[in-house]
Amino acid sequence: MxxxxxxxxxxxxxxxxxxxxxxxxxxxxxxxxxxxxxxxxxxxxxxxxxxxxxxxxxxxxxxxxxxxxxxxxxxxxxxGPTDDIDDRPDLAGISGVQVVEARSTMQSVSDAIDALPDEQREVLLLTCVEDVSYKDAAEVLGIPIGTVMSRLARARRRLAEITGISGGTARSPADKDERR
CATH class of the missing domain: 1.10.1740.10 (RNA polymerase sigma factor, region 2, helix turn helix motif)
Structure with missing residues (x-):
């Protein structure tokens, strides 16, 4: 070696x-x-x-x-298709209200992330989960840094819509116009 x-x-x-x-x-x-x-x-x-x-x-x-x-x-x-273990609800886990609630929350977030287009999901996971800089994410994905930022913004906005999180207060006049 x-x-x-x-x-x-x-x-x-x-x-x-x-x-x-x-x-x-x-x-x-x-x-x-x-x-x-x-x-x-x-x-x-x-x-x-x-x-x-x-x-x-x-x-x-x-x-x-x-x-x-x-x-x-x-x-x-x-x-062709294959079976995934996530499609087997008959497989039981540890019982308990907290476990069920946690799984439900995680599943809804996972579903929301899965609902994103591949391009947005990749950028979101690299920058938010793996803590890769926008510049490095752009290099990994072979796209301009501006595209990374716009895909991330669209991914965050879409996740907020899907999960029912309010958009909060507008940060600029353009944001206020967009919300109307």
């Missing part, structure tokens, strides 16, 4: 929870997310020589995961 691959290996280990969380947001399945992270780690290690140390490692890994996911989605479209 070369020194660069060892450095990448150490960074991968530190970043595994973040990578899994991002993969879960894309796949919506724990098993698929784990497979996606494993594939991304393998690809990163195999291509360690291509990593440029002056670039952000997390942005590089997010791009690898996203590209692998796009490839996998394209492949699965030709394979």
């Amino acid at each position: 070369t020194s660069n691959a060892e450095d990448i290996g150490a960074q991968l280990i530190a970043m595994l929870p973040t990578l899994r969380r991002f993969a879960l947001s894309l796949t919506r399945s724990a098993d698929k997310a784990d497979d996606l992270v494993q594939s991304a780690c393998e690809r990163a290690l195999a291509n360690a020589a291509r990593y440029e140390p002056d670039t952000r490692f997390d942005a590089w890994m997010f791009r690898i995961i996203r590209n692998l996911w796009i490839d996998r989605v394209r492949r699965e479209k030709t394979a």
Whole structure:
């Protein structure tokens, strides 16, 4: 193993929870997310020589995961439908009012995020969940930073509508006109 691959290996280990969380947001399945992270780690290690140390490692890994996911989605479209564990309501969890309420809230937020167009969901998850800067999100997605900001604004507005959160007070005269 070369020194660069060892450095990448150490960074991968530190970043595994973040990578899994991002993969879960894309796949919506724990098993698929784990497979996606494993594939991304393998690809990163195999291509360690291509990593440029002056670039952000997390942005590089997010791009690898996203590209692998796009490839996998394209492949699965030709394979046909599969059953997801989330579609099995007969599988019981821990009982209790708090658990039910928490799951209900999480499900409504998850449904609201799922209802967003792919472009808006990707930007929202990278910037709000993974705390990637707008600039780095633009690089990961291959779009201008202004597009990142407008997609994020539309995603936030749509989530507020879907979840019933009020828009609050307008921040500018243009916002007031838009609300009328």
